[in-house]
Amino acid sequence: xxxxxxxxxxxxxxxxxxxxxVSVLGYESIGVSNFKELKNILDLEKENIxxxxxxxxxxxxxxxxxxxxxxxxxxxTIVFSEVYNENIAEETVFNGALDxxxxxxxxxxxxxxxxxxxxxxxxxxxxxxxDGNKTARATQVNLLKKFNIDSFEAKxxxxxxxxxxxxxxxxxxxxxxxxDGETGTDVILKLRKIHSKDNLxxxxxxxxxxxxxxAIEFLKKGANDFIxxxxxxxxxxxxxxxxxxxxxxxxxxxxxxxxxHLTQMYNKRAFESLGGEICILAKKEDSxxxxxxxxxxxxxxxxxxYGHHIGDKVLVSVSEIFKEHFRKSDLVARVGGEEFTVLLSxxxxxxxxxxxEEFRKKIESKVISTDNGDITVTISIGLYLSxxxxxHNIVEKADGLLYDAKNSGRNKIKFLEK
Numbered sequence: 001x002x003x004x005x006x007x008x009x010x011x012x013x014x015x016x017x018x019x020x021x022v023s024v025l026g027y028e029s030i031g032v033s034n035f036k037e038l039k040n041i042l043d044l045e046k047e048n049i050x051x052x053x054x055x056x057x058x059x060x061x062x063x064x065x066x067x068x069x070x071x072x073x074x075x076x077t078i079v080f081s082e083v084y085n086e087n088i089a090e091e092t093v094f095n096g097a098l099d100x101x102x103x104x105x106x107x108x109x110x111x112x113x114x115x116x117x118x119x120x121x122x123x124x125x126x127x128x129x130x131d132g133n134k135t136a137r138a139t140q141v142n143l144l145k146k147f148n149i150d151s152f153e154a155k156x157x158x159x160x161x162x163x164x165x166x167x168x169x170x171x172x173x174x175x176x177x178x179x180d181g182e183t184g185t186d187v188i189l190k191l192r193k194i195h196s197k198d199n200l201x202x203x204x205x206x207x208x209x210x211x212x213x214x215a216i217e218f219l220k221k222g223a224n225d226f227i228x229x230x231x232x233x234x235x236x237x238x239x240x241x242x243x244x245x246x247x248x249x250x251x252x253x254x255x256x257x258x259x260x261h262l263t264q265m266y267n268k269r270a271f272e273s274l275g276g277e278i279c280i281l282a283k284k285e286d287s288x289x290x291x292x293x294x295x296x297x298x299x300x301x302x303x304x305x306y307g308h309h310i311g312d313k314v315l316v317s318v319s320e321i322f323k324e325h326f327r328k329s330d331l332v333a334r335v336g337g338e339e340f341t342v343l344l345s346x347x348x349x350x351x352x353x354x355x356x357e358e359f360r361k362k363i364e365s366k367v368i369s370t371d372n373g374d375i376t377v378t379i380s381i382g383l384y385l386s387x388x389x390x391x392h393n394i395v396e397k398a399d400g401l402l403y404d405a406k407n408s409g410r411n412k413i414k415f416l417e418k
Contacts, residue, residue, distance in 0.1 A: 001123050002050035005116065006075075007031045008038060008066050009055045018053060021109045025116060035065050042073055049075055050148060051119045053112065054097075056081040056088065071096035076119050076148050078112060093233050098146045100234075118241045122148035125244060126169050130154040130187065131176035131205070136229070140174055143236050155180040157187050164195070171247055172240065175223070176205040177214065185217045192222030198250050201243035205229060260334045262312060263319035271333035275343050275391045278331060283389040287346035291394040292356060293382045293402040297410045299338035302375065310370050314377055317368045325359050341395065349385060349417055356381055356413055364411065378411035386418040 005027050009015040015031045022029055030045060032038045042049075052070050056079050070077045079092050080101045089100040098119070101112055127149050129140045137153045144151045152167070154160045156179050164170055173191065177184035184204055191202065204218030204226040218226045224243045227236060258270035266274070282289045296318060303311040315338065322332050322340065331343040344352065360379055368375045382401030388394050397416065405414040 001120075002048050003120070004028045004030055004045060004048045004050065006041065006045070006049045006052045007054075008052060008070075009033060011055075014055065018055075022053070022113065022116060025113060027116075027120070035069075038066055038069060042069065046073055046075070050123060051075070051098075051116055052077040053116075054079045056083075056092070056100075067092070067095065067097065074145070076146055078115060080112065096146065098233075099237060114241070115237075118244065119148045121248070122244070124169060125149050125171045126167055127151040127172040127174065128154050128160055128163050128170060129174050130156075130160055130179060130184075131174075132178045132180050133176070136176065140236070143233055144240070146233075147237055147240060149240075156182055157190050160187065160191065161194075164200075170200070172201045172203070172244060174203045174205060177207070185214070185221045188218065188221040188223050197222070197224060197247075198254065199247075201247045203227060203239055203243055263316055263334050265319050265322065265340075266331065266333035268333065268335040271331060271335055271341060271343070272391065274331050275395075278343055278345055279389040279391050279394075282345040285346065286387070288385055288387050289389065289394060290342075290344040290347055290352045290383065290385045291398040292342040292344075292384075293395070293398040294340045294342070295380050295402055295406065296338040297378045297380055297406070299377075302377070306370060306372055306375070310372070310375070313370065314368055314375065317366060318363060318377070318379070321359070321362050321366060325362060326355075341398070343391075347385075352383065352385055353413070353415055356383055360411070360413060380405040380410045381413040383413055383415045384418070385416070388418070 005022055007015060007018045007022070007029060009018060009031065010033045012033065015033060019029045019031055030041055030049070032041055052075050054067060054070065054077050067077065067079070076098045077096070078099045078101060079097045082102070084102045089102070092100045099115060127144055129137050129144070129151055131137045131140070132155060141151050141153060149172070152163045154163060160173060175184040175187050179187060188202055188204060191200070202223045204215070204223040206214050206218070206226060206228050208228055208230065215226045224246065225239050227239050258266060258273070260267040279289060296314070299311065299314070302314055319334065326332050326342060333341055335341050360381060363377060363379045366376065368377070380402060382398045382403070382405055384394055384397040384401055386394065401414040401416055405412050408414070
């Protein structure tokens, strides 16, 4: 992803001030003070720059030339000024700037920082613009492009669903009330039967002159927000930003609820939710499912001898081996103090035993350094492979095998295939 911010300012003191303000976000900033520097930087860094901050009041005719050049290179650009001028603001946005920010007391960095963050994150967001009017679709696609969002066009529910199935990174659908043979409110109702507000933001679009009842219907049918045409680009951007920020907030909180905070692995709640989905899919494909219950041997003794802070260090070290060893498609979770579980599907008998034996050896050979000396640990594993698809049952079988492994010497695998 592009990760650099370009600042265009001919006053060296203000340029440094801008760089200092945006540095809190952690992105690399590049400053230029004249047109020649700007051209050189774009030649060298265009593929790394995701946004430009451009001061409107510039000397030596840099102002118009710079903005024109930035628009030619399709780089999202925020123009800022300490002087309000409505005509200049409208002209600047009309000419392609993402936004025109004014603050009579100085630059409003709070809003600018929000726009920078959203523009950066939009690099991995895709959208659908659904409208029966080709010109209206093109206008909104262009506005989204200025905001770093790639988008697709659609005319009806069928086209929207096809795009959603093919592109899992679509996070936003903008739906006009007038579509081919359908109304926007009906389309939103259909979409919400499949796609919840947890994973898809929807903005309804109405024509000026419609009653407020239509906006209410959009919201009742499941839209996150609505906007009335004709609209100015700043309003469009703000509603898009608000919808995507809300979607991200839901996602972050959902992830937090499903994550073990010490190891950053999935927790028991996540395992039960996602594990059920894996079992359902395996049943449809008539493939086998392997479930392993794993327990660090004598972990209580580590806590008692070295303290819980060392115990936590052991857990984190072991979790890193889990993350490195298993496939991304495998479900790995910490389900208790020193207990972990792994769920795999569509895997052969000889392969699954080999995978866990190799993992056991990695744990056994791992040296964990502490202030009180080096520590090594071992792990016991109960492994159950079957075409059984009820998660609770296969976890119970694997847990029984883990019990056998611990009671027969530890640091071993007890395996059963059924």
